[in-house]
Amino acid sequence: MARPGLTIRTDLASAAELRRLARREPRRRTMQRLLAVANALEGMSRAEAARAAGMERQALRDAVIRFNAEGLAGLVDRPHGHRREILSEGEQAVLVHRILVGPDPEQGEPSSWTLPDLCRFIEERFDKTMCPQSMSRVVRRLGLSKQKARPVHPKRNARAAAAFAKGGFAPP
Incomplete structure (x- = not known):
């Protein structure tokens, strides 16, 4: 039938x-x-x-x-599902705050954040592991630039730098 x-x-x-x-x-x-x-x-x-x-x-x-x-x-093709975010919204907010505040070299932190440093911070703070490549994606998705500022030595003398810029230390 x-x-x-x-x-x-x-x-x-x-x-x-x-x-x-x-x-x-x-x-x-x-x-x-x-x-x-x-x-x-x-x-x-x-x-x-x-x-x-x-x-x-x-x-x-x-x-x-x-x-x-x-x-x-x-x-029309339906969109495929995506992996869940490794960091929750609250954890991402803590990460953004930490990046924007910047490191404190006097407490043993580096002079500027690198992706492996941020991965260590996430592991210590939230007990979650991330590789630097994944951290790079998270940082970009959060709208932050992964470009680093020029590092500044913690014992830098501002007056000496200004005098050098004016040519005060030029050889005779």
Whole structure:
């Protein structure tokens, strides 16, 4: 006993409209789905409609179900999931504050932050490990520049530097 096929909504777009959209679609998979649904609307069998669009019958069936439920938006690829953030929002706020305050060399911290230094801070503070490459991504995502300021020696003499800049230490 043969089962009746899935019916395709015709209130959203005609086969000609779907073909016109498929010609302008930059994404290949979305274009294939549009063409396959248009072929099926024009009366091709499901197997022929899928083959003509370069896809399997099951993929056409899935596309028809999504088209019936969501309309044209159902034929577009859905975004894939992303990994969870290693640092929570609160931890990211602490990291931003720590970067903006800067290191304190008198407490044994470096003269400027490096990515490995920030990784050690995260490990000590939150007991989470990160590699410098991941820390670089986090720093960029937080809108901070990973460029370092020119390092300044903690025992720098401002008057001597100003005198040197004016040529006060030039040889005779």
